Amino acid sequence: MSFYSAENLYFSYNSTPILQGVDLHIDEGSIVSLLGPNGTGKSTLMKLFLGLLSPKSGEVFLKGKTLQSYSIKERALHVSYVPQSTQVAFAFCALDIVVMGRIAFESWFQKPSKTDRDLARVAMERLGIGHLEKRTFQTLSGGEKQLVLIARSLAQGAKILVMDEPVSGLDYGNQLRLLETIMKLSKEGYTFLKSTHFPEHALMLGGYTYALKNGHILAHGLTCKTITQELINELYHTNIELKQTVCGYPVCIPSFVHSTKV
Numbered sequence: 001m002s003f004y005s006a007e008n009l010y011f012s013y014n015s016t017p018i019l020q021g022v023d024l025h026i027d028e029g030s031i032v033s034l035l036g037p038n039g040t041g042k043s044t045l046m047k048l049f050l051g052l053l054s055p056k057s058g059e060v061f062l063k064g065k066t067l068q069s070y071s072i073k074e075r076a077l078h079v080s081y082v083p084q085s086t087q088v089a090f091a092f093c094a095l096d097i098v099v100m101g102r103i104a105f106e107s108w109f110q111k112p113s114k115t116d117r118d119l120a121r122v123a124m125e126r127l128g129i130g131h132l133e134k135r136t137f138q139t140l141s142g143g144e145k146q147l148v149l150i151a152r153s154l155a156q157g158a159k160i161l162v163m164d165e166p167v168s169g170l171d172y173g174n175q176l177r178l179l180e181t182i183m184k185l186s187k188e189g190y191t192f193l194k195s196t197h198f199p200e201h202a203l204m205l206g207g208y209t210y211a212l213k214n215g216h217i218l219a220h221g222l223t224c225k226t227i228t229q230e231l232i233n234e235l236y237h238t239n240i241e242l243k244q245t246v247c248g249y250p251v252c253i254p255s256f257v258h259s260t261k262v
């Protein structure tokens with residue numbers, strides 16, 4: 001029995017099929033990276049995993065039960081979503097945003113309890129952003145906002161995080177810090193399904209990779225075995241070489257760059 005899986009998923013928004021016969025299995029505590037060109041269906045697949053969309057056929061299973069058999073609240077106790085960005089209409093402070101992760105435990109119009117606020121603070125401290133609690137969310141940088149959204153997921157208590165291109169818009173330093181956070185949380189037992197446009201980020205995190213193209217899974221397996229030069233070039237119509245650095249670390253070198261320095 002898989003921890004979290006999609007079996008033979010078919011999906012289309014209209015007459016054009018988006019996903020055709022997709023199988024994806026996620027082990028507890030693992031990091032699964034979804035690779036694929038723009039418009040290939042990564043976000044759609046993640047929305048099916050979250051229950052935000054329903055498959056035309058096939059099923060998503062969570063801990064041996066179909067996702068559909070969970071109520072929305074039950075689902076929220078297991079799975080949380082970290083979107084690429086969140087538009088906030090009101091001047092909520094960062095702590096308010098994180099406290100919103102506790103809604104699954106309350107009725108919609110109930111005031112957050114002291115426990116909710118304490119748990120939200122603990123989640124923020126864990127990600128090193130306790131000092132941002134009073135800052136207005138809209139005024140935070142992209143990286144700070146992303147960490148606040150992850151803190152919201154931690155406060156939600158769900159141990160599975162589905163992340164849509166989590167590093168999008170982040171500077172190099174924040175990208176690395178976010179990848180490090182994902183790795184740390186996975187060591188604590190959190191499970192990740194995340195899409196990425198950077199094969200090198202998937203290689204840094206290890207775990208498992210699924211490569212999606214034209215609605216099908218083109219390749220999948222352990223990231224270190226699945227991400228090959230051939231796969232990258234086929235997915236993205238590129239001409240790169242995957243080289244090992246002296247310490248054995250894989251890096252992508254585009255053909256227009258001289259490879260002699262590696």
Ligand SMILES: Nc1ncnc2c1ncn2[C@@H]1O[C@H](COP(=O)(O)OP(=O)(O)OP(=O)(O)O)[C@@H](O)[C@H]1O
Pocket residue numbers: 013014018036037038039040041042043044045
């Ligand atoms: N609500 C919708 N109605 C109709 N078509 C949609 C809808 N949402 C997405 N699509 C189409 O479905 C296809 C897959 O979109 P999706 O966003 O899942 O791709 P993606 O792999 O996440 O893309 P990207 O890497 O660019 O974010 C695209 O052709 C997109 O235009």
